[in-house]
Amino acid sequence: MNDPIIKFDKVIKRFGDLTVLDELDFEVGRGEKVSIIGPSGSGKSTVLRILMTLEGIEGGVVTVNGEPLWHEEGPDGLRPASEAHLHKMRTQLGMVFQQFNLFPHMTVLRNITEAPVKVLGLSKAEAKGRAEELLELVGLADQAQKYPHQLSGGQQQRVGIARALAMRPNVLLFDEPTSALDPELVGEVLNVIGRLAEEHDLTMLLVTHEMRFAREISDRVCFFDQGRIREEGTPEELFTDPKEDRTREFLKAVLD
Amino acid sequence: MLFGFEWDLSSPAAYAASILPILLIGMWVTIQATVIGFIVALVLGLVWAVLKAAPFRIISWPATVMTEFIRDTPLLVQLFFLYYVLPEYGIVLPAFMTGTLALGIQYSAYTSEVYRAGIEAVAKDQHEAARALNLTPARTFTHIVVPQAVPRIVPAMGNYLVSIMKDVPVLSVVTVLEMLNVAKIVGDRTFNYLVPLSMVGGLYLVMTLVASAGVRLLDGWLPKQGIPLK
Numbered sequence: 001m002n003d004p005i006i007k008f009d010k011v012i013k014r015f016g017d018l019t020v021l022d023e024l025d026f027e028v029g030r031g032e033k034v035s036i037i038g039p040s041g042s043g044k045s046t047v048l049r050i051l052m053t054l055e056g057i058e059g060g061v062v063t064v065n066g067e068p069l070w071h072e073e074g075p076d077g078l079r080p081a082s083e084a085h086l087h088k089m090r091t092q093l094g095m096v097f098q099q100f101n102l103f104p105h106m107t108v109l110r111n112i113t114e115a116p117v118k119v120l121g122l123s124k125a126e127a128k129g130r131a132e133e134l135l136e137l138v139g140l141a142d143q144a145q146k147y148p149h150q151l152s153g154g155q156q157q158r159v160g161i162a163r164a165l166a167m168r169p170n171v172l173l174f175d176e177p178t179s180a181l182d183p184e185l186v187g188e189v190l191n192v193i194g195r196l197a198e199e200h201d202l203t204m205l206l207v208t209h210e211m212r213f214a215r216e217i218s219d220r221v222c223f224f225d226q227g228r229i230r231e232e233g234t235p236e237e238l239f240t241d242p243k244e245d246r247t248r249e250f251l252k253a254v255l256d
Numbered sequence: 257m258l259f260g261f262e263w264d265l266s267s268p269a270a271y272a273a274s275i276l277p278i279l280l281i282g283m284w285v286t287i288q289a290t291v292i293g294f295i296v297a298l299v300l301g302l303v304w305a306v307l308k309a310a311p312f313r314i315i316s317w318p319a320t321v322m323t324e325f326i327r328d329t330p331l332l333v334q335l336f337f338l339y340y341v342l343p344e345y346g347i348v349l350p351a352f353m354t355g356t357l358a359l360g361i362q363y364s365a366y367t368s369e370v371y372r373a374g375i376e377a378v379a380k381d382q383h384e385a386a387r388a389l390n391l392t393p394a395r396t397f398t399h400i401v402v403p404q405a406v407p408r409i410v411p412a413m414g415n416y417l418v419s420i421m422k423d424v425p426v427l428s429v430v431t432v433l434e435m436l437n438v439a440k441i442v443g444d445r446t447f448n449y450l451v452p453l454s455m456v457g458g459l460y461l462v463m464t465l466v467a468s469a470g471v472r473l474l475d476g477w478l479p480k481q482g483i484p485l486k
Binding site: 052093097099101102103104114115119163164167 | 384
C-alpha cells in the first residue's frame with residue numbers, strides 16, 4: 001500500500017504477562033473503510049485504543065499520516081512521545097465508544113460543542129451551527145436540548161458519532177459501536193455509520209461483531225486472532241472463501 | 257447570675273425561660289465553632305485529597321500517613337495536644353480557635369476520603385471520552401469530573417457537618433463556652449441540672465434538624481441530570 005494513513009509496524013502491546021498485540025503489522029489506506037473482526041481478547045479493540053492514545057505500546061512504531069504516533073523524532077532517532085505531541089496527533093482521530101461515554105451532565109448540544117469550542121477554539125455560534133448540521137446528519141435535530149439519559153441507547157450512540165465528527169477527524173474509530181445496544185436499536189446506528197461510509201471520504205476503522213454489516217460497508221475485513229491478523233481480504237474473499245481454518249471456525253461460530 | 261442574666265427558680269418553666277437567653281449565647285458559640293470547623297475540614301480535606309492523588313509517592317505518602325494518623329487518634333488527644341503542647345513552643349492560640357482548628361483537622365481526614373471517593377466514582381470512560389476529544393487534563397477535571405463528583409459529595413459532607421456540630425461540646429474541656437459548657441455552669445450555680453441539660457438536648461435537636469434539612473435542600477437543588485449516583 002502506498003501512503004497509508006495508518007501504519008502499525010511490528011507493534012507489541014502487553015498487559016502484564018499477556019501479549020495482546022504480537023508484532024502486529026497493519027495498514028489502512030486513506031479513505032479506506034476497514035472492519036476488524038475476531039474473537040474477544042484477540043486485540044481488536046486494543047488497536048483502536050492505541051490509535052486514540054488511550055493505551056501505550058511496548059514495541060514497534062505506529063504512524064498516522066506519516067508521523068509516528070507514540071514517538072517523536074529526536075536528535076538521535078525516535079524517542080517516546082510527549083503529551084504535547086500526543087495532543088497534536090489526536091486531532092486527526094476520533095472515537096465512538098461501545099458504551100457511548102457521553103457526558104451525562106451536559107445536554108446533547110453541549111456534548112457536541114464542548115470540545116470544538118475548548119480545543120479547536122471555535123466560537124460558540126460556529127460550534128452550534130456545526131453541531132446542528134451533525135445532529136441533522138444522525139437524525140436527531142430535535143433532541144439538542146435533551147440530556148443523554150433522556151435518550152435511547154441508539155440515540156445516545158448517534159450523539160456519540162456526532163460528537164466525534166464535530167472535531168473533523170481524518171480517521172474515525174468505532175469500538176463495537178452497537179454491542180451495548182438492544183437488538184431493535186442496532187439498525188438505526190448501523191444506518192448512520194453506513195451512510196457516513198458511503199458519503200464521506202473519512203477513513204473508518206470498525207471493530208464489530210455485526211458480520212453482515214461489516215460485509216456491506218467495508219473495503220477490507222481483517223480477522224484478528226491472538227494479537228495478529230490471521231487473515232485479511234475483501235469482504236467477498238473473507239466471508240465466502242476464507243483460506244484459514246481458524247477464520248472458517250470463527251465465521252461458522254458467529255454466523256450460525 | 258451569668259453574663260448579666262439572672263435566673264428565676266420559682267418554677268421549672270420560669271427557670272427555663274430565664275436561662276434560655278444564656279443558653280442561646282452558648283448555642284451561638286456552638287454554631288460558630290461548627291461552621292468554622294466545617295470550613296477548615298472542607299478546605300484542608302481538599303488539600304489532603306489533592307496531595308494523596310499526587311503522582312509522586314514522596315507527596316502522596318506523607319499525606320496518606322497524616323490523614324490516617326489523624327483519623328485513628330481521638331479528637332480529645334489532638335485537642336489537648338494543640339492546647340497544651342503548642343504554647344510550649346510559643347504558639348498560643350485562643351481556646352475557641354484551638355478548638356475549631358482541632359475539629360477541622362480531625363474532620364479533614366474524613367472529608368478527604370469523601371472527595372477522593374467522589375472523584376474516583378467518575379467513571380474511567382469519562383476520562384477516555386475527554387481524552388479522545390483532546391480536552392486538557394485541567395479542563396477535564398474542572399468541567400467533566402467536578403460537576404459529576406459534587407452531587408455525590410454533598411450528602412456525605414452534610415453528614416459530617418452534623419457530626420462536627422455534635423462534637424463541639426468536646427471543646428468545653430479547654431474552657432470554650434459552647435452550649436453544653438454554659439448549661440453545666442448554670443447547673444453548678446443553681447444545683448438544678450435537669451432543666452438546662454434537657455434544654456441543651458432540645459436545642460441540639462433543633463440545630464441538627466435544621467442543618468440536615470439545609471443539606472437536603474442543597475442536594476435537591478443541585479443539578480444531577482442522569483449522573484449515576486451510587
